[in-house]
Amino acid sequence: MKQTLPLALRNLMRNHQRTLTTFTLALRNLMRNRQRSMTTLLAMVVGVGAILIFGGYSHDITNEMQTDFVQRSGHLQIQRSGYFLYGSGNSAAYGIPGYEKLIAALKSDPVLKQMVVVVTPTLQLGGIAGNFGAGVSRTVLVQGMVAADEAQLRKWNDYGLPLIPRPLPLNGSGPDAIVIGEGVARVLQLCAELKVSNCDAQHKAADAAADGAPPTDAPPDLAALSALEAPPARNNKDKGTQIEVLATNVHGAPNVGSFTVIKAEQLGVKELDDVHVAMHLPSAQRLVYGRDAPQVTAVLIQLQHTDQIAAARARIQELLSKDFKGADLAILDFDTLNPYYGQTNRMFSALFGFVFVLIGAIVVFVVSNTMSMTIYERTVEIGTLRAIGQRCSGIEALFITEGALLGIIGSALGVFIALVISGAINFSGLTWIPPSRIDPVPLTVRVWGEWPMIALSFCSLTVVAALSAWVPARGAAKQAIVDALRHV
Amino acid sequence: MNPTETKPAVIIENLNKTYQLDNFKVTGLVDVSIQIAANAFTVLSGPSGSGKTTLLNMIGCIDRPDSGTLMIAGQDVSKLSDNALSDFRARHIGFVFQTFNLLPVLSAYENVEYPLIMAGVPAEQRRARVDKLLNAVGLLEKASHRPSQLSGGQRQRVAIARALALSPALVLADEPTANLDSQTGNMIIQLMRRIQRRYKVSFIFSSHDPKVIDAADGVFNIIDGRITGFERVKRTIAE
Numbered sequence: 001m002k003q004t005l006p007l008a009l010r011n012l013m014r015n016h017q018r019t020l021t022t023f024t025l026a027l028r029n030l031m032r033n034r035q036r037s038m039t040t041l042l043a044m045v046v047g048v049g050a051i052l053i054f055g056g057y058s059h060d061i062t063n064e065m066q067t068d069f070v071q072r073s074g075h076l077q078i079q080r081s082g083y084f085l086y087g088s089g090n091s092a093a094y095g096i097p098g099y100e101k102l103i104a105a106l107k108s109d110p111v112l113k114q115m116v117v118v119v120t121p122t123l124q125l126g127g128i129a130g131n132f133g134a135g136v137s138r139t140v141l142v143q144g145m146v147a148a149d150e151a152q153l154r155k156w157n158d159y160g161l162p163l164i165p166r167p168l169p170l171n172g173s174g175p176d177a178i179v180i181g182e183g184v185a186r187v188l189q190l191c192a193e194l195k196v197s198n199c200d201a202q203h204k205a206a207d208a209a210a211d212g213a214p215p216t217d218a219p220p221d222l223a224a225l226s227a228l229e230a231p232p233a234r235n236n237k238d239k240g241t242q243i244e245v246l247a248t249n250v251h252g253a254p255n256v257g258s259f260t261v262i263k264a265e266q267l268g269v270k271e272l273d274d275v276h277v278a279m280h281l282p283s284a285q286r287l288v289y290g291r292d293a294p295q296v297t298a299v300l301i302q303l304q305h306t307d308q309i310a311a312a313r314a315r316i317q318e319l320l321s322k323d324f325k326g327a328d329l330a331i332l333d334f335d336t337l338n339p340y341y342g343q344t345n346r347m348f349s350a351l352f353g354f355v356f357v358l359i360g361a362i363v364v365f366v367v368s369n370t371m372s373m374t375i376y377e378r379t380v381e382i383g384t385l386r387a388i389g390q391r392c393s394g395i396e397a398l399f400i401t402e403g404a405l406l407g408i409i410g411s412a413l414g415v416f417i418a419l420v421i422s423g424a425i426n427f428s429g430l431t432w433i434p435p436s437r438i439d440p441v442p443l444t445v446r447v448w449g450e451w452p453m454i455a456l457s458f459c460s461l462t463v464v465a466a467l468s469a470w471v472p473a474r475g476a477a478k479q480a481i482v483d484a485l486r487h488v
Numbered sequence: 489m490n491p492t493e494t495k496p497a498v499i500i501e502n503l504n505k506t507y508q509l510d511n512f513k514v515t516g517l518v519d520v521s522i523q524i525a526a527n528a529f530t531v532l533s534g535p536s537g538s539g540k541t542t543l544l545n546m547i548g549c550i551d552r553p554d555s556g557t558l559m560i561a562g563q564d565v566s567k568l569s570d571n572a573l574s575d576f577r578a579r580h581i582g583f584v585f586q587t588f589n590l591l592p593v594l595s596a597y598e599n600v601e602y603p604l605i606m607a608g609v610p611a612e613q614r615r616a617r618v619d620k621l622l623n624a625v626g627l628l629e630k631a632s633h634r635p636s637q638l639s640g641g642q643r644q645r646v647a648i649a650r651a652l653a654l655s656p657a658l659v660l661a662d663e664p665t666a667n668l669d670s671q672t673g674n675m676i677i678q679l680m681r682r683i684q685r686r687y688k689v690s691f692i693f694s695s696h697d698p699k700v701i702d703a704a705d706g707v708f709n710i711i712d713g714r715i716t717g718f719e720r721v722k723r724t725i726a727e
Contacts, residue, residue: 003506021605322581383588386605387550388650390577481550485585 022394029374032332036370041410043366044461047359048414049421051457054355056422058348061434063159064441065341066306068268069334071154074118074300075309077337078102078316081330083297084337091125092250092288093422095295096329103299105323111315113315115308120149121296123284127247128279131188138187140180141275142245144284147171148189151303154430162426162442170278171262178245178259178283183274185264193241193267194264245277247287257287268439309333357458360464367403367468375399375476382476383484395477396470403469407462413455422447497658498547498689503556505542505544505713516542518713520556520704524692524706526657529684531701532694534710540694541662546658547692548581549573552663561657578607582651582689584661589645590635596622597631603653607662621649624683641672648680652687659684661693665700677703 030037053123080087080094080255087243096102099121106112106119123144151168155446168430169179182196191199241261259279267273305310313331320329335342375382382395422445431440447454476484500523505516510675517539524530545551546558549565560567561580565591566575583589590599600621604614622628625645635643643663651659661680664671669700681703684691693700701707709717 017605017608017611021602025591025593032593380587380589381591383550384583384585384591386574387548387577387583389574389606391574393571396607482545484549485589 003456009439020399021360022397023405024400026398026405029378029398030405031240032204033374034374036373037406040366040406041369041413043466044363044410045414047363048411048457048461049417051352051356051359051453052356052447052450052463053421053445055352055453055457056418056445056450058352058448059450059453060161060444061348062345063446064161064434065165065344067157067159067161069338069341070302070306072154073334074120074153074248074302075306076301076303076313076316077332078299078301078320078329079230079297079332080406081328084330084332087297088124089126091123091297092248094297095123095250095289096121096297096299096327097293097295099296099299101443102324102327102329105319106299106301106316109315109319112312112319115303115305115312117304118149118152118302120300121151121281122298122300123245123281123288123296124298125288127245127277127287128186130246131190131245132244133162133242134189136188136248138184139276140184140245141255142247142277142287144279144281144285145170147173149300150278153300153462156302158305159446162444164442170264170280173262174260175280175283176259177262178243178279179263179265179279180243180261181273181276181350182264182266183270184276185261187274188243190243190261190264194261195475196264208337229244233468245279245287248289250289250292251323255287257283258276266439266443267338271453283403286427356460360461363407363461364468367406367465368472370406371399371403371469372472374402375472379476379484379487381477382479382488383481386477387480387485392477396473399469399476400466401474403473404462407465410465411458415458418447421445490591492717495526495580497528497560498522498524498525498692499557500543500546501557503543503546503553503558505546505551505553511705515539515566515713516545517553520713520715522708522715522718524690524708526690527684527688528690528705529681529703530690531704531707532710533696533701534691534705535696538710539669539713540696540710544660544692544714546692547658550578557621564677576601579654580657582653584644584647584651584659584664585610586663588635589642589665590643590646590650592635595632595634596638598650599635599646600649602654603650608653609654617653618649620639621652622646624652624678624686625649633688637649640668643675644668644672644676645679648676648683652683652689656686656689656690656692661691661695663697664693665695665697670699673697674699675676 052161078096080096082089083094103119103121106116125142125144126140127140128137129140147168147170151171154166154168157163170177180190180194185191185194185196187200190196242258243261244256244258246254246256265276265278267276281296282294285296289295301312301316303309315334316331320327320331385395385398386392425443425445430443432443433440496660498532503517503520507516520543532543534540542551546553547560549560549568549572551565556566557564560576563576565573565576590596594602597618600618601614604617606691609617618631619628622631625648627649628644629640630638635646636713638646648659651661659680660725664680668676677699680691693704697700705721707719707721708715709719
């Protein structure tokens, strides 16, 4: 034992010294042909920088989308089973009765309390909004909400994105107030009243001419219905912003409410802008349920962090199966509710993979070309090293170390450059309009903090660079010593 | 034909080597059977293309024969694996090349130290050994110089020191004076001769330089891959 330990230590020190020598030789050989090494490094820097900047950009898009969805619809929603797939045309049939009890149970649960930021009910229904003063109407998607809760939902920004604040106009407004999308405002010809941009006066005239009749008030039957359903304390200060919303009630009969449009809001996505109507939850419930017991189509749950979804979902499931057995409720996450999110993520993952492979291939060619030239020039040196007792594996190790050093230095510089460029972009205040959106969002590239992506790019390209050197190094080590020594 | 008075450093029996060049074969060595004396200054001499470098390569274990046996330091090296042969070369054979073949990125000191590091010699012993060898070749003050900062003669002296680093049984030199001017060549021969006696090493040269042949203890003549004669030179210790 006394003999073995020092021997093992001695062997360790010998190997350490050999490794140091190989490293020193490799580093000095790289310095020997500075211009070639710099060119190779430059290719690696550009490659790693491009990967990280694209990766950071796509991560930011993912984070922005997720933030947008979570601000609108929470992380999780409790709905009646089947509502997500079949309920959009008949929301009344998929209402959650006694939802107040469910919300109270969610809010008071000690486990969920640690994770939950907002629990709020919502009622979605399809209807027709009409500006009968202008003789126009259109189908809309009405969302009844608790405005204070909704305002709280919009504050979620777990990724610290430089978001442009979107205050909720409905918050603090009167009971008959509604907010419509700018697209709805255009069709209902409320541009002037609501100060909506991009409204064309010619279209207004054309619409009126096509109707062939002068603008009138609401038809008498609708006006009567509206009067029946109207809340007693109507906040009707401006007649020009009054619209009627027609919906089907829970019994299948039409129901109309008259509302005051307080703002036309741009929701970013044109498809939403063209149908969006937001109103207070009691107003929406009155349209659908009249004097029956009010229900909602979903209970929204917003968590502190997205990675709490699984835990929160499991806990909610536990509560539902214990206290709401016959309620036939389902829990859906934002990913399921917004298929576009998953599709976009997959698209960016595929693009990132493509860019990664492409740049990896470029690195392979550049490094192997550099190493092949180096090996060709140093053939006699290889022969000499072999002659004085260096094994094939030693020669391979030398050139692989040179490739790996190029990889390490190039990747490190690439990471640094990517951090500098992404920082410059983030501080530039640039904005852009992503696909399917109509409002600009800040252009940001998140590289700092994306350590798994940085580590993956750094390690992969270093390994790729080392392996690129391995093939020519193997060939060099295997060549006959006498041939190598004769090389001119 | 063979000098057999002392225990031989190299024993070669029926060594044959041919090279395939495109569609025809070139004869390298034909039935070479010689014994090379230990602690002697031996020259393999012959005209260009005679096979002297081929024979030197076989003795240096950097080329393999087609047939025959080769015993160096009492070991048959013909059937050693590539790694075993590398280790054998590191331990038993030193090389001095015509073009010096120093590693350009290492200093004179590091070039001499390199084989010692590969062999796992501890740092203290390495330092002592390198200093001793550089002193022996008169280049201790140039230890930190890179090969590009040394003259041809100085480079060859560093190469000699490197060849002796691990105290090999054999030092092989292929035309060691061919790239040097006559005066420097003479100095190198004298240095090698001195070192050979001092360190009791067997030096084997391939050369047709008369000055090298004059300095030899024995000369094997090779023509067309065959040994055509051996000439032993009697010398006194004073010489």
